[in-house]
Amino acid sequence: RFQVGDRVRVRDGDDPWRTGKVTSADPLEVLADGLLHGLGWDEVEPLEPPLIAGHFHKGDHVRLLATAARHGQRHEKGEVGVIVGQVSDETVVVRFGHQHMHVHFQCLRIETRSAVAQGHEVIAKAKPPPESNAVHDATRLTEKG
Numbered sequence: 245r246f247q248v249g250d251r252v253r254v255r256d257g258d259d260p261w262r263t264g265k266v267t268s269a270d271p272l273e274v275l276a277d278g279l280l281h282g283l284g285w286d287e288v289e290p291l292e293p294p295l296i297a298g299h300f301h302k303g304d305h306v307r308l309l310a311t312a313a314r315h316g317q318r319h320e321k322g323e324v325g326v327i328v329g330q331v332s333d334e335t336v337v338v339r340f341g342h343q344h345m346h347v348h349f350q351c352l353r354i355e356t357r358s359a360v361a362q363g364h365e366v367i368a369k370a371k372p373p374p375e376s377n378a379v380h381d382a383t384r385l386t387e388k389g
Contacts, residue, residue, distance in 0.1 A: 246272060246288065254285035263291065299349050300327045300336060305356040308347070317345055324355055 246252065250266045254274050264274040267282030275282040300306065304327045311321045319325070319340050329337035331346050338347045 256286045306352040
């Protein structure tokens with residue numbers, strides 16, 4: 245369930261919650277902020293993941309709203325990939341199979357929230373791009389004038 249490096253909150257018994265980072269997945273150990281060594285805890289929960297490009301969470305499954313082409317890669321409208329990172333405020337990294345592509349957030353629609361993000365409300369919603377069958381540079385959906 246947890247991977248090394250995940251940010252979590254932890255506590256023992258009725259002690260206050262503390263934040264920390266997973267240092268071992270099996271056995272599960274967490275280095276709480278301010279401590280020197282990772283420990284086992286009675287309760288470990290994921291922290292709400294940060295929003296990527298103001299709209300997505302790492303691990304969200306997203307669908308392309310337009311064909312995207314960049315650096316010799318081409319992915320067709322309707323393909324589904326997974327958010328794996330962020331390049332800028334408007335550009336995310338999407339994994340399609342074994343390929344990674346930088347894609348403007350307006351070229352994407354959320355299909356399935358990541359398991360960690362489910363239940364957390366996303367306030368900002370991406371405005372969908374105009375419908376088109378044209379191929380777009382994945383990092384620039386619209387021209388700035």
